[in-house]
Amino acid sequence: MxxxxxxxxxxLDHTRPRNPADEALSRTTATNTTRRxxxxxxxxxxxxxAPVDFRVRKTGSRLRDALKRLLPWNKPASxxxxxxxxxIHEITKATDSWxxxxxxxxxxxxxxxxxxxxGKGLPRHDVARSAPLEVEQFLAGRCAETFRxxxxxxxxxxxxxxxxxxxxxxxxxxxxxxxxxxIERLESEIAGIDRRxxxxxxxxxxxxxxxGFEPIFPSWLFFWFFAIALTIVEFFANFPVxxxxxxxxxxxxxxxxxxxxxxxxxxxxxxxxxxMKEIVLHADALFVALIAVLxxxxxxxxxxxxxxxxxxxKTADQPLAATTTVRSHRRQHLAALIGSLxxxxxxxxxxxxxxxxxxxxxxxxxxxxxxxxxxxxxxxxLIPPGDLGAMARSAAAIRDEMRTLxxxxxxxxxxxxxxxxxxxxxxxxxxxxxxxxxLGFLTYRQIVRxxxxxxxxxxxxxxxxxxxxxxxxxxVRAGRAAESQARAxxxxxxxxxxxxxxxxxxxxxxxxxxxxxxxxxxxxxxxHIDPASILAFAEKPALSLPTLEAERxxxxxxxxxRLKEEFDVTRRDFGAAVARIPINSSDANSI
Amino acid sequence: MGAMTWTRLxxxxxxxxxxxxxxxxxxxxxxxxxxxxxNQFIVGIDxxxxxxxxxxxxSRRLLDDLVESRLHNGDELVLLEMYGSSDTGDHQWIDxxxxxxxxxxxxxxxxxxLDDFKAVAHQIVGxxxxxxxxxxxxxxxxxxxxSRAADYAKAARDRRPTLILLSDMExxxxxxxxxxxxxxxxxxxxEVRRTANRLPDMHGVCVLVAGAASKTxxxxxxxxxxxxxxxxxxxxxxxxxxxxxxxxxxxLRC
Numbered sequence: 001m002x003x004x005x006x007x008x009x010x011x012l013d014h015t016r017p018r019n020p021a022d023e024a025l026s027r028t029t030a031t032n033t034t035r036r037x038x039x040x041x042x043x044x045x046x047x048x049x050a051p052v053d054f055r056v057r058k059t060g061s062r063l064r065d066a067l068k069r070l071l072p073w074n075k076p077a078s079x080x081x082x083x084x085x086x087x088i089h090e091i092t093k094a095t096d097s098w099x100x101x102x103x104x105x106x107x108x109x110x111x112x113x114x115x116x117x118x119g120k121g122l123p124r125h126d127v128a129r130s131a132p133l134e135v136e137q138f139l140a141g142r143c144a145e146t147f148r149x150x151x152x153x154x155x156x157x158x159x160x161x162x163x164x165x166x167x168x169x170x171x172x173x174x175x176x177x178x179x180x181x182x183i184e185r186l187e188s189e190i191a192g193i194d195r196r197x198x199x200x201x202x203x204x205x206x207x208x209x210x211x212g213f214e215p216i217f218p219s220w221l222f223f224w225f226f227a228i229a230l231t232i233v234e235f236f237a238n239f240p241v242x243x244x245x246x247x248x249x250x251x252x253x254x255x256x257x258x259x260x261x262x263x264x265x266x267x268x269x270x271x272x273x274x275x276m277k278e279i280v281l282h283a284d285a286l287f288v289a290l291i292a293v294l295x296x297x298x299x300x301x302x303x304x305x306x307x308x309x310x311x312x313x314k315t316a317d318q319p320l321a322a323t324t325t326v327r328s329h330r331r332q333h334l335a336a337l338i339g340s341l342x343x344x345x346x347x348x349x350x351x352x353x354x355x356x357x358x359x360x361x362x363x364x365x366x367x368x369x370x371x372x373x374x375x376x377x378x379x380x381x382l383i384p385p386g387d388l389g390a391m392a393r394s395a396a397a398i399r400d401e402m403r404t405l406x407x408x409x410x411x412x413x414x415x416x417x418x419x420x421x422x423x424x425x426x427x428x429x430x431x432x433x434x435x436x437x438x439l440g441f442l443t444y445r446q447i448v449r450x451x452x453x454x455x456x457x458x459x460x461x462x463x464x465x466x467x468x469x470x471x472x473x474x475x476v477r478a479g480r481a482a483e484s485q486a487r488a489x490x491x492x493x494x495x496x497x498x499x500x501x502x503x504x505x506x507x508x509x510x511x512x513x514x515x516x517x518x519x520x521x522x523x524x525x526x527x528h529i530d531p532a533s534i535l536a537f538a539e540k541p542a543l544s545l546p547t548l549e550a551e552r553x554x555x556x557x558x559x560x561x562r563l564k565e566e567f568d569v570t571r572r573d574f575g576a577a578v579a580r581i582p583i584n585s586s587d588a589n590s591i
Numbered sequence: 592m593g594a595m596t597w598t599r600l601x602x603x604x605x606x607x608x609x610x611x612x613x614x615x616x617x618x619x620x621x622x623x624x625x626x627x628x629x630n631q632f633i634v635g636i637d638x639x640x641x642x643x644x645x646x647x648x649x650s651r652r653l654l655d656d657l658v659e660s661r662l663h664n665g666d667e668l669v670l671l672e673m674y675g676s677s678d679t680g681d682h683q684w685i686d687x688x689x690x691x692x693x694x695x696x697x698x699x700x701x702x703x704x705l706d707d708f709k710a711v712a713h714q715i716v717g718x719x720x721x722x723x724x725x726x727x728x729x730x731x732x733x734x735x736x737x738s739r740a741a742d743y744a745k746a747a748r749d750r751r752p753t754l755i756l757l758s759d760m761e762x763x764x765x766x767x768x769x770x771x772x773x774x775x776x777x778x779x780x781x782e783v784r785r786t787a788n789r790l791p792d793m794h795g796v797c798v799l800v801a802g803a804a805s806k807t808x809x810x811x812x813x814x815x816x817x818x819x820x821x822x823x824x825x826x827x828x829x830x831x832x833x834x835x836x837x838x839x840x841x842x843l844r845c
Contacts, residue, residue, distance in 0.1 A: 390685035
């Protein structure tokens, strides 16, 4: 007999003869004195070779044990489950229990009958019997019946299990066949996608025109020169507004004034130095103004660039293959254009409104300084004539305040000028933003398709191919699982067919052989007589068990050979299909 | 080029340019010149009723001229009223002009600070010569003024101390009234105090007197007394520096 691995069953299980007759002779050798019983330990069967749990169970109530079993966290030991799953012991466990129960009943009845007969002084010890006692014949009949029932039960269970295993093998083979069919279908679909991709590539090559535009002024020097110039002009146009809007701390203002005064000299760079020092010292105004200006320039350039895209790229001008991409680009740039317009509007509106109220802000500071100066002067009037220190402090404070007032008056004059020129300054800002937009328009570059891109439909096909490959992977996994299950099922059937759960019949017979001696011994004991003194017990018990039935093996299921052959064919088909299909997801990148 | 890259580059160029320009313009102007010597002017002002209105006007004019023409950055000005200055702090004023940030280089800020100081000093001078106060003062304590000046001169540090006494130099206190006959102490009186180490230490102090005449014998005796007294105190009062009228503050030097 061939195994799944191609070797003979005898090679795997060389201790077991294939012939059932030989099997009976070789497994159990009964002699008058000793009997050797071969243990049923199938190769690879964990169930019957697993270590037995020798832990001593605590004696407790059955109710508590039952409740413990119901609790979800008290899962039954997996080792026990594994021990029971699919093994011979699992099949014969209930039958052995039944047999033990029946033998116990027989022994109980034997004792009862012995007591009953002993109470009546039977059998008479001095009367020899030529025929077996009636009660012993009754007990022998019950023993034979129990033995025959045990054999039948074991045989039926084994046949049922073999039939079920064969049935499950059929199911697994069916699953394997279904997986093979599915893989073949997926292979066909993937091949179809590959063909379609090749066709689309061939079409794309014919329609590979370049879509996009180059800058009108491609020089980077041109761009950066005007970008920096715009930023500087915009900054110097707006920085004073922020300087007036954001008041400095008095100490910082004083330091700024000192620095500004120190910068005043006859040198040619004195004006620039004064301006730079003022800018740097007004750090808050510097950063706010710089960020505002940079955003203005950014918005302006984005407006120009996006406008260029909207003007230059038309779906009507492009081949069909680029229509989707062009629409996508136009859509994105339209959003950028709208966002930039909103941003420019917000910033310019803020600047316009700020300049519109800047004179009043500066005037408020002048008013506050005037009040403070008036207060200092009135306090100076109250200083005693001899308090020269207080007089000096007051004079210094008045002088500082006068200087601050003078600065703020200058600021007010400047702010008034700025406010009066608010509209022209607005148009200056607008013009600078427009300049940034023109710069963006002239220097923007947009390549939608450089002639090397692939057909848009290929992207979808590639995605479909990946999806099919994923399905194929799951089909391969399912098929391999079914193949493994079927192979295991075949192994189990072969194991069950070659197994001999009835080989223990001698032990069972031994259990039954003691029933009649038990009766005799118990009878004699109750009568306080040696059993050997009772002449009716001199004959050997007349117990005849149907052992021939127990020594027969189990037949192979009807379609098992055909099932194995079908499994081999399906397995080969499955392996061939798996080898053909491109199962790796990275294969999709190649198309 | 992406918008973010463009923004980042523009920001870095603009900010670095502004900052570097500002730093470059505020950089050093070369090697530092040596620090000029500074002065400490201690001015004793005699506002007693013994002085005429004209003398007071001359003293104020000279003091204003001193403030205006002789004060520089780093100088210290001490104004002492010559009647109660040794007892209380109300009738004296001391302040100094902030030193130049770069020694030897007068920046606009330094000049502004000097101007501020002068303005305040003029106000203090004006307050001191207030006619309403002058009429109520009837004593002059030259000794206490010199002693206080000696103390200020000790704290002059690196400044050159100059004591200018705008007074007729007639001490008029309860202990000594020089306007009286025999009120001028003898040289022995000075010697006794010098021996007892009771004279102020005036070493290194340039002393000038403006407003004290030497026309009469008594005035000459007073002058001689102060010459001897200051000589005993460790300094020299030259006869050319003991004058009734000094037209120009630039002459106030030893």
